[in-house]
Amino acid sequence: MTERIIPIADLRYQARMPAVPREPVAPVGLLTDARGRRLHDLRISVTDRCNFRCTYCMPKSVFDKNYAFLPQSSLLSFEEITRLTRLFVAHGVEKIRLTGGEPLLRKHLETLIAQLAAIRTAAGPPLDLTLTTNASLLRRKAPGLRAAGLNRVTVSLDALDDDVFKRMNDVDFSVSEVLAGIEAADRAGFRQIKVNMVVKRGVNDDQILPMARHFRNTGHIVRFIEFMDVGASNGWRMDDVVPSRQVVGLLNEAFGVEPADPNYVGEVAERWRYRDGTGEIGVISSVTQPFCSDCSRARLSTEGRLYTCLFASSGHDFRSLLRGDFSDEQIGAAIAALWTVRADRYSEIRASRTSPARKIEMSYIGG
């Protein structure tokens, strides 16, 4: 009989204690890495738990009742997240995305949002504060999130057809509930809601046109995402990827689209708009057209490990610094020391080398 070994959640992935420089230098509000990329975005995972079991992200076969999710004591508290965020902002971060797992499962998330909304960027204005959600709780929570100071939401929805969507989320959750969440967010005052659709060949590629048709003229922006080789449990194969240029070709044939300028350097999605003025769509092509060269994102896991790339195999344990006897100045300097030497560009070189032995799961590091 084979015995199943349950990993101690905290030890599941490698992490090093960040080096704290002996003589910390005060932040100047602009930090660039070894390839000249600035630190602009911080993605914060607030929980590693999710109530969906999307087959491409948290398949039931791995994330079952025996799976060791992080214990409550491991999670960064709201105060710890806020303190660390302030230190990142001092180095030039202007955009925060709360993610997970499913971020709306984290109790009292509105309290964290209010704390983050009070932070001012180095230049003075508030942060661009946004959240990615599967929308299962959005109908109920949208007004409170907005009132707490959240600026924008991104909703994940992989199909308009209920059977296809249920097959993908694997928990029998229906499309109508997600659409109701989007409507509630709209009513609560969120504008230009982004709708993320991960496209998997033979699974939901027949949903590209229905999704585009549904959200045209609504002011919301569908973004078609290439299925990525994150983590080690989703059975990724290149054959399953529908290249973005095919998606754009399909949309152009059906509706007529033209390229739009990026909103800012390092924007993840390539923007397109309908020629007849009925709205905008985006494509995220991290497999076929990697955008490492201007990647300005750092990621903080639920337990306070910092990753400088979505495909990293190890993180940096900032929770130890937060819970140790370290000053803001020292922790800020540790962030700077890490970012300055950052040279990651996994997506650009994935084709020319084998994958790292242990890639971090998306549900842990945050999407």
Ligand code: SAM
């Ligand atoms: N639970 C939230 C949600 O559903 O949006 C936030 C976390 S989820 C990991 C964030 C995003 O990552 C979702 O839009 C999801 O579809 C996307 N995602 C997960 N695994 C992916 C993969 N292998 N390739 C591309 N996108 C993926």
